[in-house]
Amino acid sequence: QKEVEQDPGPLSVPEGAIVSLNCTYSNSAFQYFMWYRQYSRKGPELLMYTYSSGNKEDGRFTAQVDKSSKYISLFIRDSQPSDSATYLCAMSNTNAGKSTFGDGTTLTVKP
Amino acid sequence: DTGVSQNPRHKITKRGQNVTFRCDPISEHNRLYWYRQTLGQGPEFLTYFQNEAQLEKSRLLSDRFSAERPKGSFSTLEIQRTEQGDSAMYLCASSRDGEQKNQPQHFGDGTRLSIL
Numbered sequence: 001q002k003e004v005e006q007d008p009g010p011l012s013v014p015e016g017a018i019v020s021l022n023c024t025y026s027n028s029a030f031q032y033f034m035w036y037r038q039y040s041r042k043g044p045e046l047l048m049y050t051y052s053s054g055n056k057e058d059g060r061f062t063a064q065v066d067k068s069s070k071y072i073s074l075f076i077r078d079s080q081p082s083d084s085a086t087y088l089c090a091m092s093n094t095n096a097g098k099s100t101f102g103d104g105t106t107l108t109v110k111p
Numbered sequence: 112d113t114g115v116s117q118n119p120r121h122k123i124t125k126r127g128q129n130v131t132f133r134c135d136p137i138s139e140h141n142r143l144y145w146y147r148q149t150l151g152q153g154p155e156f157l158t159y160f161q162n163e164a165q166l167e168k169s170r171l172l173s174d175r176f177s178a179e180r181p182k183g184s185f186s187t188l189e190i191q192r193t194e195q196g197d198s199a200m201y202l203c204a205s206s207r208d209g210e211q212k213n214q215p216q217h218f219g220d221g222t223r224l225s226i227l
Binding site for chain 1: 115154161216217
């Protein structure tokens with residue numbers, strides 16, 4: 001079983017919908033939690049970076065971390081067609097060294 | 112801040128050949144990472160440098176793989192005697208040094224390796 005599990009989707013929503021993306025993990029030592037967006041044939045682009053538990057908001061994006069449940073979420077409000085991409089969660093023990101990624105959720109936002 | 116730069120963007124080679132990829136990190140980023148990503152999978156960690164020191168290597172990094180960062184700036188990843196299973200996207204990332212809690216990794220657009 002993988003350390004980080006992510007529903008691959010695909011997920012299809014109409015423009016303007018609220019999107020919820022989730023990951024679960026098994027390693028209780030993870031303290032840093034990231035969400036990346038990846039377009040086809042491009043590298044992952046950092047969206048959100050969170051340390052420990054709690055919520056973080058940046059524009060239309062909100063990241064939530066629940067360490068007691070080993071569960072993280074990314075919410076996208078007022079979704080746009082340009083949000084159509086693969087979303088990767090990632091986590092690490094420290095602020096240096098390797099990050100462990102989920103396999104990504106593919107999102108399509110239809111106009 | 113010009114971002115992480117990787118070259119070449121795409122490499123096609125025959126099985127058994129050697130290939131080398133280059134990564135130029137964001138300036139002032141002392142930490143540099145290599146990952147490998149196959150279709151439908153998330154990136155998998157290969158190795159990590161702090162300046163010129165290689166501090167961590169994954170068991171995925173077989174003896175055919177070698178990475179260097181000779182002057183603590185750019186890095187190269189070499190694969191010797193390539194195999195079909197080496198076909199993947201090779202991603203480089205960099206991050207700042209220091210103990211602060213906000214040191215995320217920023218990725219380049221990768222080198223796509225295709226083995227014929």
